[in-house]
Amino acid sequence: MAAVDLAQNTLDGLMIGSSYALLAIGFTLIFGVMRRLNLAYGPTIMAGVYLGTAAFISFGAPILVILAIVVIGAAVVGLYVERLCFRPFGEAARTASMVASFALWMQIEEAAMHLLPRHMNPFPPLLSAPPLQIGPLLLRADHLVMLAATLLIAGAVTYFLARTRFGLAIRAVIDQPRAAAIVGIHVQRVMMLTFVLASAVGGLAGFLIAATDAQVTAMIGMWATTKGLVAMMLGGLGSVKGAIAGGLLLGVLEAHAQWFLGPQVRDMVAWGLLFVLLAFWPGGLMGSKALDRTMAVGRRV
Amino acid sequence: MLEIDGLKVRFDGVEALAGLTISIPAGARIGVLGPNGSGKTTLFNAISGLVAIAGGTIRLDGRAISGLAPHQIAAAGVARTFQSVRLFHRLSVLDNVLPIAGTAAAGSHDAREAALAALDVAGLSAQRDILAGDLGFYDQRRLEIARAVAQRPRLLLADEPTGGLSQAESDQVVALISRAFGPDTAILLIEHQVAAVEALCPRSLLLAEGRLVADAATSDMRRDRSLADVYFGTRLAH
Amino acid sequence: MDGYLITILSNIGMVSFVALSAYILLLSGQISFGQQAYFGIGAYVAGIATVMWQWPLAGALLFGSLAAGAAAGLVGLATLRLSGIYFAMATLAFAEIMRIAAELFVYRRDIGGIESGPDGVDGFRDIRYFFANEFSPLETCLIVYALLATVLAILCIIERTRAGRMLRQIGEDPLLAEVHGINVMSVRMIAALAAGAVAGLGGGLYAHLMTYVEPKSFDIMLGVHALAYGLIGGLGTAFGPILGVLIDIGLLESTRIFHGYRMIVFGGLVAVLLIVRPRGLLDEVAVSRIRRALRRRRDAGD
Numbered sequence: 001m002a003a004v005d006l007a008q009n010t011l012d013g014l015m016i017g018s019s020y021a022l023l024a025i026g027f028t029l030i031f032g033v034m035r036r037l038n039l040a041y042g043p044t045i046m047a048g049v050y051l052g053t054a055a056f057i058s059f060g061a062p063i064l065v066i067l068a069i070v071v072i073g074a075a076v077v078g079l080y081v082e083r084l085c086f087r088p089f090g091e092a093a094r095t096a097s098m099v100a101s102f103a104l105w106m107q108i109e110e111a112a113m114h115l116l117p118r119h120m121n122p123f124p125p126l127l128s129a130p131p132l133q134i135g136p137l138l139l140r141a142d143h144l145v146m147l148a149a150t151l152l153i154a155g156a157v158t159y160f161l162a163r164t165r166f167g168l169a170i171r172a173v174i175d176q177p178r179a180a181a182i183v184g185i186h187v188q189r190v191m192m193l194t195f196v197l198a199s200a201v202g203g204l205a206g207f208l209i210a211a212t213d214a215q216v217t218a219m220i221g222m223w224a225t226t227k228g229l230v231a232m233m234l235g236g237l238g239s240v241k242g243a244i245a246g247g248l249l250l251g252v253l254e255a256h257a258q259w260f261l262g263p264q265v266r267d268m269v270a271w272g273l274l275f276v277l278l279a280f281w282p283g284g285l286m287g288s289k290a291l292d293r294t295m296a297v298g299r300r301v
Numbered sequence: 302m303l304e305i306d307g308l309k310v311r312f313d314g315v316e317a318l319a320g321l322t323i324s325i326p327a328g329a330r331i332g333v334l335g336p337n338g339s340g341k342t343t344l345f346n347a348i349s350g351l352v353a354i355a356g357g358t359i360r361l362d363g364r365a366i367s368g369l370a371p372h373q374i375a376a377a378g379v380a381r382t383f384q385s386v387r388l389f390h391r392l393s394v395l396d397n398v399l400p401i402a403g404t405a406a407a408g409s410h411d412a413r414e415a416a417l418a419a420l421d422v423a424g425l426s427a428q429r430d431i432l433a434g435d436l437g438f439y440d441q442r443r444l445e446i447a448r449a450v451a452q453r454p455r456l457l458l459a460d461e462p463t464g465g466l467s468q469a470e471s472d473q474v475v476a477l478i479s480r481a482f483g484p485d486t487a488i489l490l491i492e493h494q495v496a497a498v499e500a501l502c503p504r505s506l507l508l509a510e511g512r513l514v515a516d517a518a519t520s521d522m523r524r525d526r527s528l529a530d531v532y533f534g535t536r537l538a539h
Numbered sequence: 540m541d542g543y544l545i546t547i548l549s550n551i552g553m554v555s556f557v558a559l560s561a562y563i564l565l566l567s568g569q570i571s572f573g574q575q576a577y578f579g580i581g582a583y584v585a586g587i588a589t590v591m592w593q594w595p596l597a598g599a600l601l602f603g604s605l606a607a608g609a610a611a612g613l614v615g616l617a618t619l620r621l622s623g624i625y626f627a628m629a630t631l632a633f634a635e636i637m638r639i640a641a642e643l644f645v646y647r648r649d650i651g652g653i654e655s656g657p658d659g660v661d662g663f664r665d666i667r668y669f670f671a672n673e674f675s676p677l678e679t680c681l682i683v684y685a686l687l688a689t690v691l692a693i694l695c696i697i698e699r700t701r702a703g704r705m706l707r708q709i710g711e712d713p714l715l716a717e718v719h720g721i722n723v724m725s726v727r728m729i730a731a732l733a734a735g736a737v738a739g740l741g742g743g744l745y746a747h748l749m750t751y752v753e754p755k756s757f758d759i760m761l762g763v764h765a766l767a768y769g770l771i772g773g774l775g776t777a778f779g780p781i782l783g784v785l786i787d788i789g790l791l792e793s794t795r796i797f798h799g800y801r802m803i804v805f806g807g808l809v810a811v812l813l814i815v816r817p818r819g820l821l822d823e824v825a826v827s828r829i830r831r832a833l834r835r836r837r838d839a840g841d
Contacts (some may be wrong), residue, residue, distance in 0.1 A: 010652055039763070048709035084807075087816040093625075094816035099770045100810040102763050107806025115800075224760075228661055233628050268639040278625055279617035349718055376718030391823040392704065400705045401719040430834070432827050452719065490588045502562055 004136045009255040015143035017251020018150035019212075024235060024243035025157060026198040031237065032174040033194045036094045040101040041079045042225030044199050045206035048074030050112040052207065053121050053216050063124045063211070070210075071195030071203040072276035078199025079106065082192055109221050119218050126211035129276040142212045150244075151206055153201060156242050170194055202228075230274055302487055303348075303456055307357035308367075310340075310347050310511075315465030317343045319511040322358065325456070325502040328484045330497035332519055335490045335508035341491045342384060344508070345458045349381050350374045361455065375401075382445040382462055384491075390434030394425055394444060397433050402451035416451050423447035439470045443477065450481045457488045463497055475500050494525055504535045545676045547793040550747055551784050552683035556741020557761060558768035558780035559690060564733040566767050567727050568710035570623070572762050573614075573630030574738045577607035579740025579757035582746035583641065583657060587667040589747065590655050591648060596668055596747065600686075603743035604736045610737020612728065619727050635760060641754040662753025666746050683744055690737055694777040706730060744756040771809055773821030782821060 023045075030038045052070035055061040061069070079245040085100040161167040171181040173190045181187050206224065210216045227250070235246025250270055257269040303325040310318040318340045325331060333341050346352045348359055350371040359367040364432045366374050370404060375381075389397050402416035420426050423443045428436060433444060442462060449457050458480060463471035475497050482488060498505060499519045505516035507522060515522060547628060550569045560574040586601030588594040594602070618629040647656040657663040669679050697703045708716040709723050717723045737782055746752040768783030787805065 031624070036563075037627070058750040084810045084814075087815060091814075096564070096770060096813045098570070099763075099767045101812045102767055103806040103809035103813075105806070108812075110802035110806075112801070187716050192759035229628065230632075234626075237624075264639055264777065268636055271632040271635040271639070275617075275629055278621060278629040278632070351714070351718065366608075370721050370722075371714075371717040372722045375718055381718050382824050383715075387715050388711065389708050389715070392707055393827060396707070400708055400721060401709045412701060430827070430831055432824060448719070476769075503623050 005259065006256075008137050009259050010252055011137055011139060013252030013255030014248055014253065015140070015147055015251070016139050017231075018147040019209045019243040019247075020207055020227050020231040020250050021069075022150050022153060022201060022208070023224055024231035024247045025154060026202040026205070026241055027228045027232045028235070028237065028240065028243045029157075029170075029194050029198040029201070031232065033170060033191050034086055035177075036086065036089065036095075036097045037229075038044075038087075038101050039082065039083070039098060039225060040085065040104040040108060040227060041199075041202060042223065043105045043112070043221040043225045044074050044077045044081055045202040046112055046221035047077040047108050047202040048199075049123075049206040049210050049216055049220060050070075050115050050121075053210070054115055056124055057116070057121065064126060067204075067207055070207040071196025071200050074203025074215035075196045075200040075204065078097055078195050078202070079192070080104075081199075082195040086191065086195070087188065107223070112221070113218060121216050123210040123214055125214040126180075126208070140212075146212055147210045149204070153204060154240055154244050155199065161240070166190075166193065230270055233274055234277065279298070302329075302362055304360040305348075305357070308344070308347060308354060308357035308359065309350055315412075315532070316355075316511050318347060321508075321511075321513055322357075323506065323513065325487050325489070328456070328487055330488045330502045331490070332502035332505035333489055333508065334495070334498065334505050334522070338510075339508040340460065340511040342460055343506055343511075344487070345381065345460055346492070348374070348456075348458060349379055350459045379454070379458065380449035380452040380454035381458045382449055382460055384460040384464060386438070386441045386445055387439055388433040389446060390432065390437075392433060393430050394420065394433055394436065395429040397444060398448050399450045401448060412449055415453075416489070419447045419451035422450055423477060430492055436446075439474075441465060442466060442470075442474055446481060447473070449507060454482075456484055457482060459490045461491050461493065463492065463494065471497055472500075473511055495519075499523065542676060544773055545680050547788065549676075549680045552680070552687050552789060553741050553748065553829055554744045554761075554765070554768075555687055555781050555784050556690070557738050557765040558772075558784050559777065560693065560734040560738035560770040561762070561765040562743070562774070562777065562780040563730050563737065564585070564692075565766070565774055566710045567708050567730040568713055569619075569727065569730075570766065571630040571734070572627045572759065572766070573634035574685075574734060574765055575757035575762040576614075576630075576634035577611055577735040577738035577761070578742035578745070578761065578788065579634075579641060579752070579754075580610050581607040582752040583663060583742075585743030586655070586666045586752060587646070587782070590663075590666055591646070591650060593650075596672075599668075600740060600743040602819065604740040607739020608732045608736030609743065611738075612732045614735075615728050615731035619724060619731060631759065631762070634757070634759070636760050636777045638758055639755050641757075660754065663746070664751040664754070666750050668747050670750065672786055675728050677688040679748055683748065686740060690740070691777055691781070698777065700809070702726075728792070751817030767809065771812060771817030772820050773825065775818070775821045775823040775826030779819055779821040783819070828841075 027041055030041065048070040051073040052066040055069050056066055073187055081101060081104055081245070083099055085104055089097040126142040126145055132139045132141060132144070169180070169185045169190050172185055173187055173290055177187060202224070206220065210220070229249040231250045233246070234249055235242030253273065254266050254270055259264040261269070261293070305323040308318050308321040309316065321344065335341050343352065347354050350369055357484055358365055361377055361379065364377065366379070369377070375385070397414060398416040398419055398491060402412045402419065417426070417429070420429055423446055423460065425440060425443055425447055428440065433441065436444060436465055446462065462478065463474050467476060471494065471512055478488065479501055488501070490498060490502055502519055505517065505519040505522050515525070541643070542801035557574055557578050560577065561571060564571045564574070564636065581603035584606040585599040585732070588602050589596060614630070614633050618626055621629055641657070644657050645659050647654055647658060655665060705716065705721050705726055709721060709726055713723045742752070742757070761789045768782040768787065770783070771786060773779030774781030791801050791805050
């Protein structure tokens, strides 16, 4: 029944991959606008999820209230990260920005551990419906909700970027930050709001992931940062479409690798693919030498 | 000494340089004139290997340098200054000059002597230990030239070395370029102030839309109506 | 000296090697998230050399360092033309591959009646060279600092040569450096080799001092910390990264002032510090001022 296994793995991979895609969308928005890496992205999500979990454990808050707490919590913590790690730094201090976001990663994670010291905490499940049977394949209902939510959010973000005034401003800042400032776009405000938006999308991703697992572990911050980064890089950096493709690709790849090779090798395969793509596919990526040079010339001469 | 033959550069299908053929004798001092977007800086970038060329060849002392890496072209004897001053702001004035001073084979002592001599020529000896980023703009312009001096080039590509300077400072910089390089060094000078070009370069090239439209004595070119036409963007007389 | 102090001092020493390794690449303008990989390679190779092959310590450390340098060279061939986030991610990918490879790596043999060697996720235990040869903790600590001082001295000397200035020029503006005749790719390659070897030396020391090394010892946390130390302490001199390590491990961890809240305090402090000094405490401006002040004092003394 190898064909069934393949199909089932692919299906499972797509479902998990949809959560990676959501993480990658948030990462891509931040990277696009800031041109800098936000290592505290995963911990931001962790903060939101932990606040929601604490509300669940302490008051047994209903799931929609928890959803609101997670999303708003992530957005507020995202704002904090933006204030401390990104707003004060110009383009010239990209490394400082990134290292500052790492410092806040450590800080947020320790704060979260004070909130909920146990390694593993319960989270309300999304649905308790039984899995759907499609021919020989099984499909978890909550996974289906996650996929649907991903597509919905991706569609909403795409529409927002393409059709609204603020979306247009974001794209302008991504393409031509200096020109955007000249035509009167308040670049700093756009950056801040993008950050909040991306963190909220991340919070939503965190909520969906925690709810389908019905638990949260202390690893969620690190997990979200690395998975989101890898998915974003696989997608080629810079577009919502690429982020979705990267996320789904990573999910499917991991599902197959896990089935055939076990969980350790699964992670190795994902990193290996990323390494090979970066190292041996220079034409498709921005890292190519000639392009680097002309870009630098265009920018500076 | 520098032979450019049929040089073409394309950006996204647009021809930035459309087949330039230029011959520069050793030690010549030549102005490069033309309106914005006429391809002056692109010509410099092509010679120094910063942009890929789409056709033609560039030879320095008979040796093809087109297609070499920028550092190989520099080692072959091409020095360069930039339109917007480009320095290592986080390094001291001396350290800006030191790595390129003398030849690669020269000992560290010789290199240091060459670097100090270059700073001396540019009048920057007293500032040698402060960071380049802390220099005033006029001094930064002079440091760029000192760096080129230390390189002892066969060819200097000077891209608007007086940009952003007062009239008096401009005159000083032109005088510095004139005296700092020996008769072995050819100079190509991009300038918007025709007077500055005239002071340094008896001969000038006029570029428009990636083509060479005139190659004549600078004084003649100044009087020539067509120069004004090119500068003010009126159609070229055919 | 009491044992706790020696342990802290040894920790500072060992982590300093990785911080210096990241610093060398930072000078060349590259951000690596993966220097922990070479630390791990050095630790495993040196450990295998003393335990499995019964090599003397010096040979084992040297071999571990060379192996790490060689690995860094190979990775450099594939990654050095990448820049910015692409380079950072490629180095991280390599380091994670190496970490997982260590989780899968089993090389067990009977050495003197004891089953020894790397054992997958459980790591490589009983690297007992110092114990077997009756080194005191103080002596091992001195070995760490003697080697660290040597590496620091070499780095300081190189920084004062033309090559050192080239490295800084490349780090600030690779294109301008290239136009001035510096072969950016080959200088970066040499920097990558050296950075790998320095991290590998630190790894070899770590394995022998701790008597074990496990895949977790060189995860992404080590790499990003190493990067952060340079930026906290300052990129103006090789003493910068050491200062960064001293502040974090020496001041905050060892004194336990903020026990349980260390990261909350430290994380906030670092973020604020970087706003004020984006290139660290001992940045180029500070180092230049200090040098000039020293020179003035010396000249006045003459």
